Amino acid sequence: MSGKIDKTAPPHAGSTAYINARIIDPTGNTEYLGAILISDGKIADFGPNLFASGAPYGIQSVDCQGLYLAPGVVDTRVHTGEPGEEHKETLESAGTAAAVGGITSMVLLPDTEPPFDDASLIEFVARRARQVKLANMYAYGALTVGLEGKELAEIGLLTEAGAVAFTDADHAVGNAQVMRRALYYAKTFDALIVHLPQEPTLSGGTMTSGEMATRLGLSGSPPLAEVMMVERDIRLAEMTGGRLHLTKISTAESVEAIAAAKARGLRITCDTAAPYFALNDLAVGDYRTFGKLVPPLRAEKDRMAVVEGLKNGTIDAIVSDHRPQDQDSKRVPFAQAEPGGIGLETLLPISLELVHAGHLTLPRLFQLLSSKPAALFGLPGGKLAKGAPADLVLFDADYAWKIDRDDLWSKTKNSPFDERPVQGRVMATIVGGRTIYRDDSFGAVTAAA
């Protein structure tokens, strides 16, 4: 994609009016032609009638040319390689990819080297984010020491240092006693625990069990490994009253189990990642290692159930699950390949498929991408509200293009969506009123009147 990243934009000062925009308001569940007024980096006003007769004299204005303007995407599941594997992704390269993808806030997973199981690492991320000056960056704290699932990490001290939630990233906590204590203990700080539900003794395979795995001769992880852990976690959350968020839901049975738990009034939430509603296990045919993910891509019936879960509200949020892997990690036989796919730049266009296919409205989609994850993680962005940070994404929902891994800004190119035709392209990304990314096709239309 050709566009321009601008790290040097100064802090926003004064007032800027974004006029003639199709505004998407997820919390209000509406969209309309209108304007947003930004003052000193915050949203000062917005609405269909604002500046209906033109921006007032003395205010800088941006003509959005009828494009969509929405709260920036809040991606709560991002792996980078900093610290430890900077050759795969740094906070700066991830911040750049996020800006290009319309992501204004991201929460970084703790599975770095060393992992974020110490308060100093959380402070390191905050300091680096201030230097990088792109998307807002937040960090998870490790749930257990070394992400080993044995001893609790310092949840209280990590919370004080700024950790917004706790997880062992792509490691499931197999020991029910450890999980029970984590949920109990985290209540002290009302901390959110994010868990990838996969029963470890059943999920050692390299792709999902079934006919495709059998044909390819690859070991399988059954969908059952997920719902078993979902059901265990539901019981533990119910018993402890802890705040539990299940991540990367990928099977029909899991969606069903979570819907039932929610119907019983339990305080459980969940997300899925873009690959699980956009791809199925056919994507690993011919041993395509870019399609090797955790959990593995599932059967078509599971993919359809995930779409249904997004439609009916069982699933609360969509994440990119961005996980960079270099060539050495992927250009090997399938079983030896590292799992994971990049997703920051493709999250919005892939998610827009749900709108183009008629499954979701745009305000509903931005609830899943922005307002709900922000609310769940207690982040300030993700919504249109007076006084909220001016974190916005301007996009053309119909712009057709083809994902080409070589055009992506991420350091590594392992996109499971390589060569996929998509519709929808980010024209500008605004963080705290600063325009940190602008597509070349969206001209410099800023005019000081």
Next chain:
Amino acid sequence: MGVPRLPHLLGIEGLSPETISGLLDLSETYIDQNRSVAKRRDMLAGRTIINLFFENSTRTRTSFEVAAKRLGADVINMDVATSSVRKGETLLDTAMTLNAMRPDAIVVRHHESGAVNLLAQKVNCAVINAGDGQHEHPTQALLDAVTIRRRRGSLEGLLVAICGDIMHSRVARSNIHLLQIMGARVRVVGPPTLMPTDVDKMGVEVHYSMKTGLKDVDIVMMLRLQTERMQGSFVPSISEYFHFFGLDRVKLQYAKPDALIMHPGPMNRGVEIDSEVADDLDRSVIHEQVEMGVTVRMACLDALIGGNRNQFGAET
């Protein structure tokens, strides 16, 4: 007779019945040559074939080597156990290195499913899959087919039972594809822990008992219990396995009276097959399978790099 032309031989899945028949026909033309005193021809003279075996195999590697030499090719055996692969070189670096030596064909065995497909994408010579993980072993299925066809005339309409460790077997997968492409019906027989998930969706009948599984079959294919691949406990013990799934006189009676016994080798006597039936010259065609292995590999080399045409090989 039309000799099939292939860029590579990576698996049976996706081959047409015509291609398979062509390869089988071609294989049979080499039987007399192999049985004569002067076994060597020069049709592959000047061609270089590399046997690249990441997994130990005496039988298959020897068979490929004999086949290549009988067609006059130069053969190099890469002993990976002592090569730079052990020093950390990746599969693709090894492939590129060998490719730069301009071989006409590379014969590859690897312990990971899909490794041979990956390698074939990166070289510009013909690649033959000599067995990849639990995926495919196409020349084994072809040699089984030649053996059956010589005894039964055709594969069409035959009922074949493949018995034992289906889950870990590339031989089973290649045979399931080939036999069904050629019009045979296939049963798989073994304990549920050794059945791959959804194997019935490949079109086979699944049986957990030798009694029902062998009933009225024309061919009994036994598989080796691949103890080295078993990461956990798939069966309680060897003796229990043999009791229920080992082929002996009693279980053989469930099959048709003239049913043939096959085994890809090497056999574990007393584990999946009893010596009495394995050595029964009236029923067991195990040695004929080995003989046909050479002819089939000659045919495959011929189809890939023989003649004047070499679509994707070093000449282009």
